[in-house]
Amino acid sequence: MADENEQQSACEAGRDEQHCKCRQRRAAAEAAAANASAAQQPAAHHCKCKHGDAEEAGDEQPKHCACKHDAEGHAISTEPHLGYVADLASLIEIQPESTVSRVVMREDGLRVVLFGFDKDQALSEHTAAMPVTIQVLEGKLRVGGEGREVELVPGGVVYLSARLPHTVYAVEPSKMLLSMFDNRG
Numbered sequence: 001m002a003d004e005n006e007q008q009s010a011c012e013a014g015r016d017e018q019h020c021k022c023r024q025r026r027a028a029a030e031a032a033a034a035n036a037s038a039a040q041q042p043a044a045h046h047c048k049c050k051h052g053d054a055e056e057a058g059d060e061q062p063k064h065c066a067c068k069h070d071a072e073g074h075a076i077s078t079e080p081h082l083g084y085v086a087d088l089a090s091l092i093e094i095q096p097e098s099t100v101s102r103v104v105m106r107e108d109g110l111r112v113v114l115f116g117f118d119k120d121q122a123l124s125e126h127t128a129a130m131p132v133t134i135q136v137l138e139g140k141l142r143v144g145g146e147g148r149e150v151e152l153v154p155g156g157v158v159y160l161s162a163r164l165p166h167t168v169y170a171v172e173p174s175k176m177l178l179s180m181f182d183n184r185g
Contacts (some may be wrong), residue, residue, distance in 0.1 A: 083107050089137040092116045094173045099123065113178045117141070117170035127163045130182045134158040139174025143167070 085091070085104050092102050094116040105112035117139070134143055134152065141152045145166035152158055160166050168176070 085112070088114060088177060089175050092175060094118055094175065097121070099170075109182050111180045111182065113180070115168075115174075115176040115178060117168075117174045117176065119170055119172050121170045123168040125165050125167050127165050128160065128180065130162050130180050132160050132181070133179045134160070134168070135177045135179075137175040137177055140171040141174050141176060142169040142171055144169075 083105055088104065091104055092100060092114040094100075095118060097118050098116075099118070099121045100116045102114050103111060104114050114137075134141070135157050136152045136154050138154065143150050143152050143158045143160075143166065145160055145164050150156075150158060151171065
């Protein structure tokens with residue numbers, strides 16, 4: 001036992017690198033974690049950020065971007081910048097007897113999604129893990145939550161706190177802007 005304690009102390013002090021089993025295990029665990037992390041991260045050349053693309057730049061090796069990536073692998077800039085999307089309503093079409101959606105912006109802590117609802121289409125009762133706002137770009141929606149219902153038309157906004165059960169119903173063909181605020185870090 002004393003020999004094990006001496007070996008552990010020598011290992012922790014970095015004096016016995018050649019025979020240190022815990023250092024070897026730690027290095028193997030770090031390498032495995034790095035490989036797993038790299039497998040989960042998208043390749044830098046797929047990054048849609050402003051920090052450059054190896055293929056576009058003509059480099060052989062992809063440049064590593066300076067962005068964070070969200071859970072879906074999309075780049076999120078960590079530098080101050082101005083995000084802009086022009087004419088949101090034109091980016092989605094209402095489909096007959098359907099509800100369609102499209103993500104139009106991903107920024108640090110924010111995801112913006114457009115929805116197109118045909119008349120009488122709905123999102124059944126559900127919750128969101130984060131606070132959201134809903135705005136109507138075209139049409140009229142009925143938004144229900146907390147025992148209340150509001151008719152939402154262009155110019156109005158609804159705020160829903162995290163985990164609040166709610167519904168969305170299209171009174172007429174409508175285009176909706178959903179902003180999700182992920183403050184979970």
